[in-house]
Amino acid sequence: MKPVYLAGRGLACALGLTVKTSLTALSRGSDTAATCVLPGESAPSFPYRAIADTQSDWNERACTLIRRVALEAGAERACDGALFIATSSFDIGAVEQGAAGMDYQAFADKVASWLQWRGPVYVLSTACTSSLNAMMAAHALLRSGEVEDALVLGVELSNQLTLGGFAALQLLSPDRSKPFGQDRNGLVLGEAVAALRLSNHQNSPWQMLGGANVVDGRQPTSASALAIVNMYQSALAQCGLAAQAIDLVKVQAAGSPGNDAIEAQGLRDMFQVIPPLVSLKMAIGHTMGASGAAEVALLTACLEQGVWPTYADSVDETLGVNFMAHQPDAVRRVMATILGFGGGHATVVLERT
Incomplete structure (x- = not known):
């Protein structure tokens, strides 16, 4: 069985649009929470850790972020390998803006076309564990020698369905996330696009x-x-x-x-x-x-x-x-x-x- 290395990584999140800028913000203890308001009169609002950018069209924004993060991870070195797309909300945000009804195959084809991917494409959606399960699936392919390179792409962008669902279940904090905290009162949702390039070739610690x-x-x-x-x-x-x-x-x-x-x-x-x-x-x-x-x-x-x-x-x-x-x-x-x-x-x- 072949070894599997983390050969590259890319990240856009509330802290920043790259791994480097995210680290800088984390080291400063930056507070990146924005307010997210549910539709409807007198609807509650919740803190939300959004990616800071200016594009309003969901598809254009997703394309820009996915390409940026994949490039940071060195995806061009893996585009003949396997692509694993991990998400729990797919492109429901685009549907909320008036796009055609959600189609999982169409979403996978869309993301692969944005990356000009040539290898096989897999989609995993197991709620919050999606991208860890994608890592394990990629690891199995690489260990067996079926492919030499893979890209795990985690995509979670804002939409009202996710926020409304968590709010209805009364799982959201009204102020901030307090991990293991004495006064913890719920979680805070956020956006992220992340890419992990996995490879049989060791060029990583x-x-x-x-x-x-x-x-x-x-x-x-x-x-x-x-x-x-x-x-x-x-x-x-x-x-x-x-x-x-x-x-x-x-x-x-x-x-x-x-x-x-x-x-x-x-x-x-x-x-x-x-x-x-x-x-x-x-x-x-x-x-x-x-x-x-x-x-x-x-x-x-x-x-x-x-x-x-x-x-x-x-x-x-x-x-x-x-x-x-x-x-x-x-x-x-x-x-x-x-x-x-x-x-x-x-x-x-x-x-x-």
Whole structure:
């Protein structure tokens, strides 16, 4: 089986339009939240971490962002390989502007044409875990030798359907995301377009070792502590690692009162000594199907450049977990986790080579 490396990355999010500008904003502790208002009289408004740009047409905006991010990741070196498009909302934003009804095949064809992609194209939509599952699917193809290069593209752009759905479920914070916070009161949504170029050819300090996706749909809008444990155990077994080999865990920790507590329980149940923890959602928002790729791109860059997020709110001591206030020393192996609707629990394991 062939090794798989993270050969390139690109990111547009609320922090910035590139990985570099996002790191700069994160290091300054910039507050990027904008207000998003639901349609209708006396409708509530919520903070929303949007990408700062000026294009109003959904398709034109999506095309510009996807091309920009793919170029940053070096997608031209992989365009004969496999393209994995990960999203939970597809182009519903274009439909809301009056475009033709949503067609998943048409969306895939549209994105592939924007990138002038020549290889096979796959679309994954597993709610919030979409782009981590896309990473695992790409990893399987690359490991087997079926392709030598792949691009995982996470796309999540603003639309009223997603915002309205989360608001109706009373899952949104009225002020800000407070990961594992004592006064956490909901999550904050955000936009992101992220690209991860994976390759059999080593030109990167990061190797993807594997991952796992465990589905427990008994609670379709919340996580399961048992499934979290099973997810971590499955991923470690696939990679041939023991729990103590993990130096850092990027957690979901979106600020949900219930889910944050369940995730903390899963961490306590899994690890005798909980590794250092980090969360990025207070900086870029919960970017749904793009969140896995976006947070992997940002986290690996943080670890390389010595940039670390800051947390404005105190952690709930009853959860039995805490965040690292600074970058831990000698981080070699990282687990990046996303928990999502439908009972999806996904994590990938990266090793710094």
